[in-house]
Each structure stands twice: as structure tokens, then as C-alpha cells.
Amino acid sequence: MYNIKYYLDRVTEIFDQETFLAEPRELYEPIDYTLRLGGKRIRPTLLLTANALFGGKEEAVRGAALGIETFHNFTLLHDDLMDRSPLRRGQPTVYTKWDENTAILSGDTMFALAWRYFLRQPSPHLQEILQCFNETAIEVCEGQQKDMNFESLSLDKVSLDDYMDMIRQKTAVLLAAALKIGALYANAPDAEIAKLWIFGIHMGLAFQLQDDLLDGYGDTAVFGKKTGQDIRDNKKTFLPLTALRLCSDAQKKELVGLFSSKDNLDEEDKVRRVMALYETIGLRASVEKAIADEFRNATLQLDIIHAEETLKTPLREMLETLNGRKK
């Protein structure tokens, strides 16, 4: 049972046993649709794993596992509406399958349902657990706002620090919170929880940077989506922001220009020119090194956590899976 698949299977079971349909149907059908779409279920899997790491019992964290995934899916639902993304996991998003109002209200309801799941099981640490969840939720909202702010900024007006801060809030803290909450339910010592938190942040950053890398260098057939979409969308990801640091003044000017173009350039030509520039400055190796650094920092934290080595195995496996992922 000391592998990540074991915990993922438990999560799948927890979700299969749960009913998401209720009245009025118009409100709950989009919720059921969203939560049944699946996805990687990384957050609840991490939560269960961290709980077991400190001797916790699965029964005590089923609610929290449902809660953290329901919250995550709520943020995706509203993000897809705000970003006007028609597809998620290859399926139509709620606002396209239904409409905008349905996406707004069923999203709001999912946020409340996440709380219902969290409030199901008592814990001597309940207030701390709920505060951790809620402060994380606020950070995720702040991160999403910063991400939207970047859209209207020129590439050279976004600093790499701002970007790292944004993805920490939008992506990494929720992974760290999943681990912390799992550990809190197992009454883990504060010092171990602190290390687990840092582990989660580094893993989350690595995860997002890899997402950025795959957009440029993924294998379309495996990645499941066309590469270069961030370039077409002028998204200020880790790739162009790191590139700026490696560029000559002339290259910098070209890159900033390419990332502010609006339909006045053939899209595929734009992708080719950006990728060629990346090639010239050796961007890929630089980004891969940054990702490897995050993974190494995550591993360093995991190494010093006081817990049974066999119980750490699933988390090491998770790092390896994420590290080697192609999609």
C-alpha cells in the first residue's frame, strides 16, 4: 500500500461513493458534471498521503479530501468562465455547455459544498484546518487576479518575481495546504507540518513551471493540446520571462513586440519566431534547470521530515511522476 496509486484509488472510491446531484437540478447537474470529469485528483491524493504519513486514518479525512477537490474544481469552473476557455479535460466547460449564470451560481455553490465536506468531520485542530483552507482560498483568488492583471501588461513590465509570486498563490499553496490539512488531521507535530508545507510549495512551483515548459516543448500527441498556445495568447509565463533575462537588447525588443501583437501577425509564424529566439538563447536548458531546482528543493524537505521512510515513498513517487510527466 505504500504507493501513490493506492491513495489515488482511495480518492476515486471516495468520489464514486458520493452523490452530487440534488434539487434544484439546474444547479446541481453542472456540479455533478464538473466533479465527475475526473482530472488528476492530485490534491486529495496528497491529503490522504500526508495523513497516512503521520499515522492518520482515512475515515477522518474523507470529508477534507472531497472538500479540497471540490474547491479546486470550483476555481477551475470560474477561471474557465473568466478566461473564456471552451474546453477542460477535452470536454465543454460549464459556461459553454450551460450558460454564464449557471457557471457563476453552480461555482458559488461548489465553494459552499467544499465547506460542507470540511465541516463533516470534527478534529481538535478544526479551527486551524479551516483557517488554513480559507487563507489558501483567498490566496488562490489573489493569484488569479494577478494573473489577469498580467494580461494587460507588456512582457517587460512583469518581473520574474511577480510571476513566481503569482503561481505560488494560484497553484502551489493549494498543494501545500492539501498536505498540511492531511497532516493536521493526523495530529502531526508543527515542525513536520512546516517542512511538508515547503515541500508542497516547491512541488507546486515545479508543477506549474513544467506546465509552462510543456506548452513550448511538449509532444502534441502526448500533451493532448497544441503547443505554443501560451505564445498565441501572449501569456507571460516562465518561458518568455526567463528568456528576457538571457536576451540581448535587440532580442528583448523583438520578444516584447511579439508578446504584444494582436492578430496583426500570422499566429503560426509568431510561434515559430518566438521558438527560434528561445532556441538561440538556449532557453529550454535554463528552464529545465529551474524546474530541477524546485524538484531538488522539494526532495530536500521530504528527506528531513521525521516519518517512516516507507510512508514517504508515495510522495517521492509523486515527485517522480510529475517530474517525468509529458502532459
Place this chain on the structure above:
Amino acid sequence: MYNIKYYLDRVTEIFDQETFLAEPRELYEPIDYTLRLGGKRIRPTLLLTANALFGGKEEAVRGAALGIETFHNFTLLHDDLMDRSPLRRGQPTVYTKWDENTAILSGDTMFALAWRYFLRQPSPHLQEILQCFNETAIEVCEGQQKDMNFESLSLDKVSLDDYMDMIRQKTAVLLAAALKIGALYANAPDAEIAKLWIFGIHMGLAFQLQDDLLDGYGDTAVFGKKTGQDIRDNKKTFLPLTALRLCSDAQKKELVGLFSSKDNLDEEDKVRRVMALYETIGLRASVEKAIADEFRNATLQLDIIHAEETLKTPLREMLETLNGRKK
């Protein structure tokens, strides 16, 4: 200090002392704007009053008072977006002053901020308090969905029971929850809390039915908005739904027709025809009786609550104020 103004002043003070601005400004400015717009602050005032009724201390419920009002304003913010209402309290709504995405995300953040306020203060009843708040939030969402469902239904397809159930969820439960939470923080006995809840539900229903009545019979100068708007919008409120019960078959047909018209009729003529029909069947007296019944039922509950009579005074005053309100 045994009057409603005392508690309303405390609420005003609590809000004046709180800072709602933070980074990123793009996220928090609309939140600050919304929470500073004021409004009647009925819910936190009820919460403080119920707390004092059972000997609670104001310090213990400041967070909950902020939390319940922040939640209420979050629902208004998203409702205004879903209903495309350009004005609230005479000022532009967030989605018009900023944009739709800002309204979505700052609303989401307000929901999380409401939780932050609730989680500020510990209580031996914290889990029960939070569950009460959250189940109420879910009911408010369900009520909003039912309200939206009514929009696409013909007048004769909405029953009065369905309507009462909708306004119970959308409006009444939050007033009842404000009272219950205030009482829980004061460690009130379960039996008294149960009566307070019923009191709140009746008060909430009376409040909404009066809102419906004022749309038809309010004094425009005092009411602050043009009467007959619900008729122009084909809204299936307590007025037309009660009218159906008093109508002849021919009148029923006429009313259903008027409430399904879309721009194919002069709006003011439509309002006049509906109001004339109401006049013929004596609708106003019938609705006023229903409102009086709700107020009487609320009073009956208040009478049997075991608490000091002087401390009940503010709640009686609140009923009187609501009963006599012209806007």
C-alpha cells in the same frame, strides 16, 4: 441601550473600524466599494441583538457580524451580475463600474473573507455555528437558482408554495441564521434557538412579501424606485401568484398573458392593466393580510422565548420598523 438603533450603531462602528483594502488593489477595491455602500445592515444587527438577548458579549460576535454581512453582500454582487442590474442602492453595481470578471472574482473573494471573519473568534459551538452559516449559504444559492428558474416559466406554472419556498431560501433563512448564530455565541439553550429561528423565518417572509407589495403599491417618492418594475419584468412575485387564486378563469387568462408578454405591449399600459385587475379582485387587502399573518407569527414566537423582556424590545422594534416600512 435596549433599542435597535443601539445595535445598528455598534454594527456601523464595527464596519468603520475594519479595513477592506489590500493587494492586489484590482481585487479589493470592488470589495471595499461594495461593503462601504452601506445598506440596512439588518443581518449583523440581528446577530448582535440575539447575542445580547442571551447575555453574550459584543467582542465575541464582531467577526460573525462582519462575516454575515460580507456574505450577504457577496450574494448581492453575484445576483446583480446574473440579473444584469445596473444599480444597487442608487450606485453602479460592480459589474458595470468595473467588469464581469471583476464581479465574479471579487465576489468569490468576499465569500472567503466572510469565512475569515467567522473563523476569527473561537467558540465551543464553532462547528455548529459554521455549519449553520454554510447550510444557509447553500440554501441561498438554491433559492437564487429557483428564482432564475421561475423566469422561464409561465405564471400559471409557478405555485404559491414554490414561491414561498424560494423566498424562504433566498431571503428568510439568512435572517434566521443571523439570529441563531448570535444566540449560539451566547450559549443560548437549543429550545430558545429553535424559537428564534422560526421568528427569523416569519420576519424574513414578511420582509420579502412587503417588498413585493411595495413594488405595486409603494410611494415612488419614498420607495426610491419606480413602482411596477416586477410587472414590467414579468416577475412571478407574491402579487400575481396570489392574484391567480382570486381570479375568474377569464381574468386568469388575461393575467397569465400579461405576464408572458415581451416588448409586444406598451410597458406602462401593461402595468396599468395589471394594477386594474389587482384592484378588481381586491388583491392589496389579501396581500396585506398575508404579511400581517407573518408578522403575527413572528411576534408569537418572540413572546414565548424565555429571555428578559427589555432585551426583546429591539426585536419588537425591528418588526415594527419592517412592518411600517415604506421602502
